[in-house]
Amino acid sequence: xxxxxxxxxxxxxxxxxxxxxxxxxxxxxxxxxxxxxxxxxxxxxxxxxxxxxxxxxxxxxxxxxxxxxxxxxxxxxxxxxxxxxxxxxxxxxxxxxxxxxxxxxxxxxxxxxxxxxxxxxxxxxxxxxxxxxxxxxxxxxxxxxxxxxxxxxxxxxxxxxxxxxxxxxxxxxxxxxxxxxxxxxxxxxxxxxxxxxxxxxxxxxxxxxxxxxxxxxxxxxxxxxxxxxxxxxxxxxxxxxxxxxxxxxxxxxxxxxxxxxxxxxxxxxxxxxxxxxxxxxxxxx
Numbered sequence: 001x002x003x004x005x006x007x008x009x010x011x012x013x014x015x016x017x018x019x020x021x022x023x024x025x026x027x028x029x030x031x032x033x034x035x036x037x038x039x040x041x042x043x044x045x046x047x048x049x050x051x052x053x054x055x056x057x058x059x060x061x062x063x064x065x066x067x068x069x070x071x072x073x074x075x076x077x078x079x080x081x082x083x084x085x086x087x088x089x090x091x092x093x094x095x096x097x098x099x100x101x102x103x104x105x106x107x108x109x110x111x112x113x114x115x116x117x118x119x120x121x122x123x124x125x126x127x128x129x130x131x132x133x134x135x136x137x138x139x140x141x142x143x144x145x146x147x148x149x150x151x152x153x154x155x156x157x158x159x160x161x162x163x164x165x166x167x168x169x170x171x172x173x174x175x176x177x178x179x180x181x182x183x184x185x186x187x188x189x190x191x192x193x194x195x196x197x198x199x200x201x202x203x204x205x206x207x208x209x210x211x212x213x214x215x216x217x218x219x220x221x222x223x224x225x226x227x228x229x230x231x232x233x234x235x236x237x238x239x240x241x242x243x244x245x246x247x248x249x250x251x252x253x254x255x256x257x258x259x260x261x262x263x264x265x266x267x268x269x270x271x272x273x274x275x276x277x278x279x280x281x282x283x284x285x
Contacts, residue, residue: 006031006241010041021046047060065112074103086101114129134163142167146169166248169204175217175218204224
């Protein structure tokens with residue numbers, strides 16, 4: 001049975017949490033009206049992404065799940081019978097993290113992913129995650145989360161796949177940078193396509209658009225299939241929602257390319273494990 005998912009492409013005004021939250025919830029409403037059962041919102045969409053200091057970021061970061069943003073998302077998920085993933089800055093004591101939260105219609109708060117790989121000035125105020133790559137069991141299927149720059153590290157997608165993820169959601173803010181935008185298609189789109197294909201997993205990236213404090217976001221939100229096909233893709237300059245109907249049960253089956261070919265089982269773990277630390281998983285097939 002197919003599940004409709006939605007990736008929201010939008011921007012926010014830095015530090016304008018109240019108005020931004022209302023726009024986030026409005027997009028969730030719109031996606032739910034179109035039948036979406038999972039709605040993904042971009043990286044750092046609640047408070048903004050660009051900060052000048054730890055103190056400025058800490059002033060707007062919130063605790064999870066007790067903060068007002070997550071509580072509002074929990075309420076909306078229950079009202080509209082949807083799962084929601086959204087990016088925000090998390091505060092835990094004196095520690096700040098670039099995080100994404102997953103909430104559900106019955107479960108409420110399900111879990112948090114903290115960004116593993118820091119990009120540029122994030123390193124001035126955020127800490128790298130030490131909580132690994134969790135995969136969350138939901139009624140829709142097994143969902144993994146990565147955030148933006150994590151996509152450039154193939155270990156991210158592979159480790160989520162090995163832990164059983166059928167869908168990997170990526171709240172993102174792809175910037176106008178020669179290392180990210182190359183030719184007509186952003187390199188990030190190419191990486192989503194390639195990593196879906198090489199791991200047999202759906203990837204849905206919800207990306208910022210517009211500008212924030214001189215940084216330009218390139219949009220191009222995308223949803224890709226386990227075969228590496230593009231199921232939906234957004235523009236580079238407009239706020240919008242893209243949708244795709246996906247069959248999460250098909251993800252693992254797609255990894256078998258023939259009677260003697262399996263993209264995951266054929267890995268040479270006798271060589272990889274010692275160097276990369278991969279371990280056996282009951283979900284790899």
